[in-house]
Amino acid sequence: MKIHIITGHFHPQLHPRAFRSNELALEFARRGYDVTVTNCWTIKGFDYETYAKENGISIHNLNILQSSIDNKVSSALHDKSNSGIIKTIKNYYLGSSLFYRGPLIANRLQIDDDTDLVIALSTPFTCLYGLSKYVEKKGKKWVVIADSGDPFYGSKQTPRAIWFKYIERSVYKKFDYLTIPTENAIPLYEQVIPPKKIAVIPQGFRMDNLKLYHGQLNNPVKFAYAGVFYRDIRNPEFLFKYLSCLNIDFEFYLFMRCPDDVVKEMMEKYPNLKDRVKVSYSLPHDKLLYELSTMHFLVNIENDSNTQMPSKLIDYGMSGRPIFSCKSTTFSEKKLLRFMQGDYKDAYEIDIKKYDIVTIANQFIELYKSVER
Numbered sequence: 001m002k003i004h005i006i007t008g009h010f011h012p013q014l015h016p017r018a019f020r021s022n023e024l025a026l027e028f029a030r031r032g033y034d035v036t037v038t039n040c041w042t043i044k045g046f047d048y049e050t051y052a053k054e055n056g057i058s059i060h061n062l063n064i065l066q067s068s069i070d071n072k073v074s075s076a077l078h079d080k081s082n083s084g085i086i087k088t089i090k091n092y093y094l095g096s097s098l099f100y101r102g103p104l105i106a107n108r109l110q111i112d113d114d115t116d117l118v119i120a121l122s123t124p125f126t127c128l129y130g131l132s133k134y135v136e137k138k139g140k141k142w143v144v145i146a147d148s149g150d151p152f153y154g155s156k157q158t159p160r161a162i163w164f165k166y167i168e169r170s171v172y173k174k175f176d177y178l179t180i181p182t183e184n185a186i187p188l189y190e191q192v193i194p195p196k197k198i199a200v201i202p203q204g205f206r207m208d209n210l211k212l213y214h215g216q217l218n219n220p221v222k223f224a225y226a227g228v229f230y231r232d233i234r235n236p237e238f239l240f241k242y243l244s245c246l247n248i249d250f251e252f253y254l255f256m257r258c259p260d261d262v263v264k265e266m267m268e269k270y271p272n273l274k275d276r277v278k279v280s281y282s283l284p285h286d287k288l289l290y291e292l293s294t295m296h297f298l299v300n301i302e303n304d305s306n307t308q309m310p311s312k313l314i315d316y317g318m319s320g321r322p323i324f325s326c327k328s329t330t331f332s333e334k335k336l337l338r339f340m341q342g343d344y345k346d347a348y349e350i351d352i353k354k355y356d357i358v359t360i361a362n363q364f365i366e367l368y369k370s371v372e373r
Contacts, residue, residue, distance in 0.1 A: 002034040004111050004142075006120040008127050010039040010059075012046055014257050014282055016203065016311040017149060021121050023204055027361040029056040038109060040064040040101075040127060062108045064101055091158050095167075098126055105130025106137065117368045118144045120175075125152035125168070132174040143371045145364065146175040147201075149311075154188040156233060168192040176371045179364070181311075199367055203311050204360030207352070210318060211286060212293035221340050223324070224253035224292060225299045227312040229262035233303045236266065238328040243277075244270040248340060253295065254279045255288055285315075292319035297339050300348060302327040317352035324348070 007021035021037065029035045035057040039048075042061045045068070052059040090096050105126065111118060111134070120131045128146050135144065150157075153164040172178060172193040179201040180189060186198055229236050243252060252273070254263060258281055267274065283291065292298060298316045300323050316323050322344035324336060335346055353359070 001028075001117070002036075002112065002115045003028050004036045004038065004115045004118045006038045006040075006105075006109070006118065006127050006131055008040045008065075008121065008124040010037060010041070011051065012043055012284075013041065014285070017121055017123055019205070019285065019311070020147065020149075020203060023206065023357045024119065024361060024364070025057050026055050027204075027206070027357045031361070036060060036112075036115075038062060040105060040124075042066045044068055060110070062105060064104055064108075091160065093161055095125070095152070095160060095164055098129055101126045102129035103133055106133035109134045111138075111142065113141055115142050117364075118142045119364065120144070120146055122146065122148045122152070123150055125171075128171050128175075129167075132171040135174045140174065143368050143373070144175045145177045145179060145367060146172065147179045148189075149181060151185070151188045151192070153192060157230065165192060172197070177367050179367070199363070201360060201363045201367075202355055203314055204355055204357035205314060205318060207318065207356045207358075211290055212320060213290060214293075217294070217296055220249040220251055221296050222251045222253065222294070223297050223299055223339070224255060224295045225301065226255040226288060226292060226315060228257055229260055229301075231262060234301050235328065236262065236301055237269075238331050239299070239301065239326070240266045240270050240273065242331070242333060242336070244273055248337075250276060250340065252277045252299075253291070255283055255291065256281050258282060289315060289319055292316065292321060295319075295321050296342070297322040297324050297344065297347070299323075300325040313348075313350060314352070314355045317350040317355070322347040323350065 005021055005025055007017065009015040009018035009021065011018055011022040025035050025037050036059075037057060038060045040062045042063050042065070044066055048059045048061060109130065118131070120127050122128045125148075128148075131144070151168070153160055153168045169192040175197070177197055177199050178189060178193050179199045180186070181200070181202045183200050186195065186200075189198055225236070228234070243250075254277060256263060256279065263279060267277065280291075292315060298319065298321050300313055300316065302325055313323070322339070324339045325348035326332070326336070338346065
């Protein structure tokens with residue numbers, strides 16, 4: 001079987017979409033499939049040729065964007081005016097760089113005629129838009145699946161003009177299926193693609209090679225948060241405010257994807273937490289999992305919107321540590337204190353088996369087989 005994956009994020013980026021594309025590519029390759037990855041965002045200095053050879057895949061870098069290993073964009077294609085009100089206006093009216101980079105992807109993309117399955121990942125939606133333009137030019141010769149973590153038009157975080165609803169609908173017409181990670185997100189997509197073409201396939205990771213800590217956990221109590229903060233849908237201030245008033249010995253670890261303005265703001269606002277909050281950035285995925293497994297428990301700050309499930313919840317489940325889940329409107333001080341005392345009866349439960357990449361890859365193959373050709 002010949003599979004082509006088109007992605008805006010790929011290994012070694014520390015991004016949920018990079019994990020998605022990489023895990024799928026490696027699992028398909030382990031099955032003996034012929035796998036090509038078209039990568040739109042190149043990490044300078046990373047040896048893609050060796051990585052591809054070691055894992056039995058082919059990697060074609062389009063060099064649409066380039067960045068250093070810490071994901072800071074340095075390409076000339078990056079618009080340095082993308083800040084504040086200018087960024088908001090560009091996102092709302094122009095979809096950021098959609099109309100520029102989409103055709104650029106279409107012009108540089110090459111998919112072999114004998115390919116069986118093409119999977120294009122969004123975010124960014126630019127990958128789907130670019131592939132749709134390529135299909136218009138070359139004709140549809142393959143089973144084509146779009147995989148989306150967030151809607152483009154219906155995004156709660158980035159509002160966009162009404163015309164993107166019709167652009168997104170036009171793009172999805174070129175695809176046989178759209179796969180999304182959670183059922184709760186289906187209503188956001190129903191306005192741009194028929195529900196019968198939507199399939200729920202969650203994030204997946206390899207589970208048979210985890211390296212975790214299994215030793216004794218000593219005082220002080222250590223707990224951690226991993227991921228990204230947002231001022232709107234995932235604002236942590238309620239937690240920082242409470243912890244700043246807590247006269248208990250603890251260490252709170254923050255494992256952030258990259259330097260975070262919200263973290264900086266919290267540390268400035270609650271300076272008495274300086275010695276008790278430990279911040280780390282850009283940990284490789286395997287290292288992150290190990291560090292999470294050394295904690296007494298982990299903190300999940302729920303999105304105010306229930307249409308998304310943070311991908312870090314899967315990491316939490318893989319670590320094997322209890323999960324304290326909370327949000328500003330339902331935060332329970334008593335529940336957090338019980339966790340700090342080792343009482344985890346209210347721990348958030350996650351069925352980690354359904355996120356095994358073997359299961360996830362099987363679901364994509366079943367979708368492929370269901371398409372009439």
